[in-house]
Structures are given as structure tokens and as C-alpha cells.
Amino acid sequence: MRLAPRGLEPDRALRKILPRSLFGRTLLIVVVPLILLEGVALQIFYGSHLDTLSRRLAGSVAGEIAFVLDQADEYPDARQQIFANAAYRFEFAFHFHPGRVLKPRRLPHAFGPVDTDLAHALSTGLGRPFALVWHGPPGMVRVDIQVTDGVLTIDVPRKRLYIGALYIFFAWLGGTTLILLTIAILFLRNQVRGIRRLALAAEAFGMGRDTGPIRPEGATEVRRAGTAFNRMQDRVRRFLAQRTAMLAGVSHDLRTPLTRLRLAIAMLPEDAADIDGMTSDIAEMERLISLYLAFARGEGGEQPQPTDLALLIEEVAARTARGGATIALALASMPPVVLRAEAMRRVLTNLLDNAARHAGRIDISAAPEGGSNVRICIDDDGPGIPPERREQMFRPFESGSAAGIGLGLAIARDIIAAHGGDIRLDDSPLGGLRVAMVLPL
Incomplete structure (x- = not known):
């Protein structure tokens, strides 16, 4: 039992995760460092600078509230004056509800660390029950505090707790990310476009379609x-x-x-x-x-043209049938196929003539396959060819009989390959040989 080399399984898993296209992989090389860089910057800002400033602002607000309450407890007759001075100096708004009992509520959640920092500062500085309402009056954070004769509500301006540069920082972070990604995508698309055109031109030229020279573009x-x-x-x-x-x-x-x-x-x-x-x-x-x-x-002079393949098969089959062969057709509806008609006629003629020499019945079927190919099968009830010799029959001057010179299948494979297709020999349902051809639409 052979063991896979160590590290092979992670490599396969990595290949499954990575994009297959050059554009996707190159974009990933750009995006991953960008995300890591922004993650580090966010951690530095959010984890140290923002957290420290948030604690200081929350502590300042909590200290001012505790100072006001201490003054009100010490001078109960001057409570209203104390609240008025605090409202003027600290921008607080005071509302007193005599006789009310504060009901316990779950602390709400706010964006950033300010919610936990303010709750912690109030718990430490007040020493009495309180509740926070973040979705109270517009632009305010409501603090309900239990006092001896009721509930005191203090509305604190949000600007006292938030850092103005916070939203600017996140907007700058997101904006620069979008700008850099847009520039990277446009640049990479321009580079990949040249490679795609080169690949399409090479594929077309290999299939015998003369599209002319391509315009070089992209990187050097x-x-x-x-x-x-x-x-x-x-x-x-x-x-x-x-x-x-x-x-x-x-x-x-x-x-x-x-x-x-x-x-x-x-x-x-x-x-x-x-x-x-x-x-x-x-x-x-x-x-x-x-x-x-x-x-x-190799039929290299003929240019590919959209061709009715079913009609071409019918014409070649009719000519072969006039020689005495029994041929049955099963042709599905197909769109026009771009091919060299005379070269394909030669392929079909050679294959049908070979089948007619060795068999009494020939079935021909053709139908689209997978939406991008067309499959042609020629079946006969002849003696067939042993599986171990089938690949050899495509070599020039290899013949299955003494009467042949062994060029028919070699020519057929050459022409089919020039069209970007494939040809193979297999067992036929009729008991003889099947010649299966696949051509791109």
C-alpha cells in the first residue's frame, strides 16, 4: 500500500479553495494583504487608541454625574439650582420622577466599546442602581438613576461619549479599500484580457480557423x-x-x-x-x-464554415447505401457546426466505406452533447477490432486487413483533431465496432 507524500493532502485542499483563473488568483494576492493590513490598522486603532479614549470619555461623564448627585445629596434644598448649573456646564438634561422605583433592565448594546465603558464607569462611580437607554431622545443617551425619593433621569449628549474621528476613520478605511480594489480589478482585467485573447487565438488556429494576427496588449x-x-x-x-x-x-x-x-x-x-x-x-x-x-x-487549405452536419451525414450515407450497404440514421436536431465540410465528408466516407466492407448493417446517430459538443456514432455488426489493437489502428499504415493500407483512421483522427474534437473506437451495441466522434459546436 502506497502512502501519499506528507503535505500532499493540504496541497490538494488548498487547490480546491484557491480560484482557478489567473484573474481570481492575482486578485486574491492583492486582496489578502490589503485585508490583513486593514485588520492590523483596525486592531491598533480599535484595540488601543479608541478603547483608551472611550474609557476616558465614559469615566469623565460618569464622574460628572456622580459629582452632581453627591452635591444634590449634600444640599437637598439647592437641588434644582445644582441641576440647572450642571445642565448649563455639562450639557445634561435632568428629569425627576418622585416616588418611582427603577425596574432592572438588561444593558443595551451600542456601536463600539462605549456601552461597556460607560456602564463600567457608572457602576464604579455611582454606587447606586441605574439603567441605560441608548435609543432615547435623538442625540442623547438616557441614564435612569435610583435616588432615595424617586428616579432621576439624566440625558447625556452622545457627542460627550463618541470620538468624532471614529466614523471618519471607518469611512476612510472602507473608501480606500473600494478604491484600491477597483483599481486592482481594472488593472488585472486589462492584463488578463491579453492572455485570454492569446488563448482564444491559439485555440482557433489549432482548429484551423484563420482569425488573423492578434493585437498584443497588456504587460511586456x-x-x-x-x-x-x-x-x-x-x-x-x-x-x-x-x-x-x-x-x-x-x-x-x-x-x-x-x-x-x-x-x-x-x-x-x-x-x-x-x-x-x-x-x-x-x-x-x-x-x-x-x-x-x-x-x-491534411486538408489544410479549406476554411471552416457553419455547416448542416445532419445534411452532410445524410448525403454521405446515401452515397454509401447506393453501394449496397444497409444504413439506418438517427439524427437529432442540431445547430450549424463550424467545420471544414469537404474534410468532414472525407472522414465520414472513409469510416462508412470501412464499415460497409466488413459489416452488413450500419447505424449512424448524431446529437448535441453537453450544450457545447455534438456526438456522432457509427455502429456496425462486423467482426470488430480487439480492444488492445484499437489505438494502433489510428497509426498511419496500420490496417486491420491485408487489403487495406491503414490510412483511413489516421486521416480521420487528423481531421477531427484539427477541428478540436476527438475520435475513439469502442464496442458497438450491434456486436461489432463503434466509431465515436465528438466535435465542438
Whole structure:
């Protein structure tokens, strides 16, 4: 039993958490330090500076209330004058409720540490029952205090307890965060846009869609990659053009002596020996030359166009059926597929001809798959191919019979791969071989 290397499981868990896109990961690199920095700044401000100032302000208010109550208890006849002076100097508002008994209430919660600081300061400084009401008169904090002959209500201005810079600090913290995130998102989108365009252009070029050169944009490294891709694309185009021209010349050079041989055979007497055999050999040589050139050329000159794939399958199936094959079609409704129609016609023709040579019944089905692909299956009731040999059949010059030259499946895979699709061999429900093709819509 093999054990996973130590640290592999955390690495897998980390990959599941991290964003998959470059934009998401880069943004995470920007956001995480920003949040940590703001967390440290908030802890320093909230945990030390704000907490200290809040305790001092709450202690000051509690001390003033305790001083007023002490003065009122010491000079009961001058209570109203004491309250009036305190209201003028401390900005308090006094309301006396004679004979009332203070009911115990749960201490309310307020934003910041001011609620606990004020409650603690009053508990320490007053030495008598009290209750706090934070949602009392606008702009005021109400303190109900039990005195000997009733309940004294004192309204304390909130500005005496709060730090004016508190909201400014949080607004500055949130505002700078939004500004920095906006700048980072716009910058990263501009950088990632160049990489996305490069990836789309490479994907389209690999599928045979000539979209032309891309416009390099973004950082210097991304621009270099775009420029290098344009140069590579141009070199590949020149190579394909030169190879096509060379193959056209080779085709002409090979067919010329074959034409002369055919004319020479035609001028021989009809009773000459082996005329039919020589004519058949020449036809077979021409067929092989056409097949070799088609394989080497790779159908690179044709441009992809939106094509009715179902109609194309029906045409190829009808041609094969005229040769005596029994073909059943099951074609679902499909949107137009961008492909090279003649190259796809060659693929279907090769596959159906192979199936017709080895089987008596052929079923063809085609339907969309997953919303972005179309799946084509060709099933037959022939002898099939052993699973261990199926991958070998896609190699050039690998043949399942002595009569074949083994280029049909190689050409098919080459063309399907150029379209961005895949082809594979599998067991057929009919008992023979299934050829399954997947093409992007």
C-alpha cells in the first residue's frame, strides 16, 4: 500500500479553495494583504487608541454625574439650582420622577466599546442602581438613576461619549479599500484580457480557423507572447502554403508517367495479355497516390464554415447505401457546426466505406452533447477490432486487413483533431465496432 507524500493532502485542499483563473488568483494576492493590513490598522486603532479614549470619555461623564448627585445629596434644598448649573456646564438634561422605583433592565448594546465603558464607569462611580437607554431622545443617551425619593433621569449628549474621528476613520478605511480594489480589478482585467485573447487565438488556429494576427496588449511579457504567436502563426501559414505547392508538383509529376502508361496500354491490341491486370494496377496506384497526398496535405487549405452536419451525414450515407450497404440514421436536431465540410465528408466516407466492407448493417446517430459538443456514432455488426489493437489502428499504415493500407483512421483522427474534437473506437451495441466522434459546436 502506497502512502501519499506528507503535505500532499493540504496541497490538494488548498487547490480546491484557491480560484482557478489567473484573474481570481492575482486578485486574491492583492486582496489578502490589503485585508490583513486593514485588520492590523483596525486592531491598533480599535484595540488601543479608541478603547483608551472611550474609557476616558465614559469615566469623565460618569464622574460628572456622580459629582452632581453627591452635591444634590449634600444640599437637598439647592437641588434644582445644582441641576440647572450642571445642565448649563455639562450639557445634561435632568428629569425627576418622585416616588418611582427603577425596574432592572438588561444593558443595551451600542456601536463600539462605549456601552461597556460607560456602564463600567457608572457602576464604579455611582454606587447606586441605574439603567441605560441608548435609543432615547435623538442625540442623547438616557441614564435612569435610583435616588432615595424617586428616579432621576439624566440625558447625556452622545457627542460627550463618541470620538468624532471614529466614523471618519471607518469611512476612510472602507473608501480606500473600494478604491484600491477597483483599481486592482481594472488593472488585472486589462492584463488578463491579453492572455485570454492569446488563448482564444491559439485555440482557433489549432482548429484551423484563420482569425488573423492578434493585437498584443497588456504587460511586456504578454505582449511578447502575442508577438511571438503572430510570428509563429505566419511561419506555419508559409509552411503550409509551401507544402501544398510542393505536393501539387509531386502529384503532377507522379500522375504524368501513370497517364503515359495508361495511354500506352490503350494502344495495345485488345487481345494482348494482362491488359486488364495492368489497367487495374495503374488505377490502384492512382488511388494510393491520391490517398497518400490527402494524408500528407491534411486538408489544410479549406476554411471552416457553419455547416448542416445532419445534411452532410445524410448525403454521405446515401452515397454509401447506393453501394449496397444497409444504413439506418438517427439524427437529432442540431445547430450549424463550424467545420471544414469537404474534410468532414472525407472522414465520414472513409469510416462508412470501412464499415460497409466488413459489416452488413450500419447505424449512424448524431446529437448535441453537453450544450457545447455534438456526438456522432457509427455502429456496425462486423467482426470488430480487439480492444488492445484499437489505438494502433489510428497509426498511419496500420490496417486491420491485408487489403487495406491503414490510412483511413489516421486521416480521420487528423481531421477531427484539427477541428478540436476527438475520435475513439469502442464496442458497438450491434456486436461489432463503434466509431465515436465528438466535435465542438
